[in-house]
Amino acid sequence: MRRTDERGRWFWETICHDGQQCEKRSLFMSVPESRLGLLIVVSGPSGTGKTTLCRKACAEGGAVFSVSCTTRPPRAGEVDGKDYFFLTEEDFLARVDRGEMFEYARVHNRWYGTLKSYVFDNLRRGVDVLMDIDVQGAAQVRGCEDELVDPCLTDIFVMPPSLEELRARLSGRGTDSPEVVELRLKNAEAEMQHWRDYRYCLVSDTRESDEQRFRAILTAERLRSSLRAR
Numbered sequence: 001m002r003r004t005d006e007r008g009r010w011f012w013e014t015i016c017h018d019g020q021q022c023e024k025r026s027l028f029m030s031v032p033e034s035r036l037g038l039l040i041v042v043s044g045p046s047g048t049g050k051t052t053l054c055r056k057a058c059a060e061g062g063a064v065f066s067v068s069c070t071t072r073p074p075r076a077g078e079v080d081g082k083d084y085f086f087l088t089e090e091d092f093l094a095r096v097d098r099g100e101m102f103e104y105a106r107v108h109n110r111w112y113g114t115l116k117s118y119v120f121d122n123l124r125r126g127v128d129v130l131m132d133i134d135v136q137g138a139a140q141v142r143g144c145e146d147e148l149v150d151p152c153l154t155d156i157f158v159m160p161p162s163l164e165e166l167r168a169r170l171s172g173r174g175t176d177s178p179e180v181v182e183l184r185l186k187n188a189e190a191e192m193q194h195w196r197d198y199r200y201c202l203v204s205d206t207r208e209s210d211e212q213r214f215r216a217i218l219t220a221e222r223l224r225s226s227l228r229a230r
């Protein structure tokens, strides 16, 4: 029978046949209420739908999207501070010099980076953070020596079903010029070599299937004991 002791910790109690308590397990199951946030790094070639997966998971609650800084120009409909912080190259590099970046990388000939403060503040407060970053940035996060990162970190690589399908998706969304689409496809092949560096590899299928499997990963990872304060 599950019982609670005077400090609110729970334990299993075994009752002997004669009705007397004969064993009170010495191993108290003291699981702290508070927990750190989960840091979910998501990478994969442009056009695999990873940003949509991250945004959807955030909309469902319990996690926030890490809004990156970039020096690439905004696409139609993109909002500064919501999709990205759109910075000049000078501003971006000044932030790097001041040590404000958690990670940063040159991707498709532009700078992209994550601000440290937002990620760390949320993890400490127990809020899960989703980072949609490239493979170079993911390697930097894995190599980060801050003791907060290791117990919180998990990573997912979203793999396109094929390069043909990726080309169709990139051209179909109509947000980039044919030259940019070609550059992204070329970079995709190099990025795809890194899938083994990630704990999970999600091969993209239908939107529904991708969302379902992504959600399943988050559900399991949120139960990690390493997130519980010691």
Ligand code: 5GP
Pocket (backbone or CB within 6 Å): 043, 044, 045, 046, 068, 069, 072, 103, 104, 105, 107, 108, 112, 113, 114, 132, 133, 134, 135, 136, 137, 138
């Ligand atoms: P896009 O220009 O299509 O929004 O993003 C291009 C690539 O940059 C994507 O693969 C995306 O994951 C990556 N990216 C976006 N933000 C960051 C970031 O903060 N850091 C790094 N390293 N990569 C990022």
